[in-house]
Amino acid sequence: MYQLVASACAEIEIKKSRFLGSLYPVSSRAEARATLTAIRAQHPNAVHVCWVLLCEGDSGLDDDGEPSGTAAKPMYNVLVHKEVANVLAVVVRYWGGIKLGAGGLTRAYGQAISDAFKAAQLVPVEVLCERSFAMQFADESAFRRLAEQYAATVIGAAYGDSVHLHLRLKLSDAEEFELAAFNLLRGSLQRLDPEHQGPVHGV
Numbered sequence: 251m252y253q254l255v256a257s258a259c260a261e262i263e264i265k266k267s268r269f270l271g272s273l274y275p276v277s278s279r280a281e282a283r284a285t286l287t288a289i290r291a292q293h294p295n296a297v298h299v300c301w302v303l304l305c306e307g308d309s310g311l312d313d314d315g316e317p318s319g320t321a322a323k324p325m326y327n328v329l330v331h332k333e334v335a336n337v338l339a340v341v342v343r344y345w346g347g348i349k350l351g352a353g354g355l356t357r358a359y360g361q362a363i364s365d366a367f368k369a370a371q372l373v374p375v376e377v378l379c380e381r382s383f384a385m386q387f388a389d390e391s392a393f394r395r396l397a398e399q400y401a402a403t404v405i406g407a408a409y410g411d412s413v414h415l416h417l418r419l420k421l422s423d424a425e426e427f428e429l430a431a432f433n434l435l436r437g438s439l440q441r442l443d444p445e446h447q448g449p450v451h452g453v
Contacts, residue, residue: 252372253336260365264358266346271362273370274338279308282338289340298343300359302326304335316343316359320352324360332367335375339363379421380405381428382442384412389435396434400427414442 254275262269272289276282282303290299300321302311311322325339341362350358385393390413397404397415400423406416419427432439 251333251335251375253334253375255371255373258366258370260362260369262358262362262365263346264354265348265350267348267350267358268344268346269358269362270342270344271359271364271366272340272342273363273366274340275336276303276305276338277336278305279303279310285338286340289342293342293344295344296342297345298341300325300341300343302329302339304329304337304339306335316355317352320355321359324356325363328360328363328367332372334372339366377421378418379424380416380418381424382406382414382416383431384414384440384442385435386438387413389413389438390415392434393431393439396427396431400430402427412440 254273257272257274259270259272261271270293274282274285276285282301282305286299286301290296293299298314298316298321300312300314300316302322302325303309304326311326313319313321313323321341325341329337329339341359383393387409393415394404397417397419400419402417402419402423404415405418406414408414428441
């Protein structure tokens with residue numbers, strides 16, 4: 251999977267209708283909604299503002315008055331083909347006075363988003379995971395230094411009879427990191443298993 255580095259756009263004209271295709275990196279439906287509100291404010295005379303949101307756990311699409319399946323669906327198909335996530339795709343249409351038909355609309359909306367991808371820069375989505383460990387107070391500094399070497403982020407810490415640290419790191423590094431940590435602390439490290447340690451997505 252990939253995601254956008256920054257927004258990208260393209261414009262095409264078919265039988266005097268203008269189609270403005272845009273791609274925006276987003277992380278939530280609320281962010282997408284705010285972006286759509288701004289786009290509609292920028293284009294008060296547009297006849298349609300069609301969109302597709304692909305965001306983990308919160309996706310959606312809207313033909314915005316175009317015949318069902320002729321706008322958002324072809325846009326969605328392009329996003330799936332490009333294997334992109336965390337993205338809002340929008341096509342703003344200005345009516346040109348000539349009907350395009352269902353086939354023409356489908357091609358136009360798909361092309362507007364395809365052309366926007368030509369200006370887009372994509373980066374791989376890195377799968378992250380979370381892990382928790384318990385250790386002696388004397389070992390915390392060494393453990394944190396090792397975590398830094400693996401670009402692991404400490405997202406939680408608790409202190410009692412021992413130190414509990416909760417980390418987020420690349421799933422691809424998790425096994426190697428755990429082995430290195432156990433070797434570094436001479437087996438005195440304990441792996442904890444809180445309920446939510448499944449993979450998450452990030453850059």
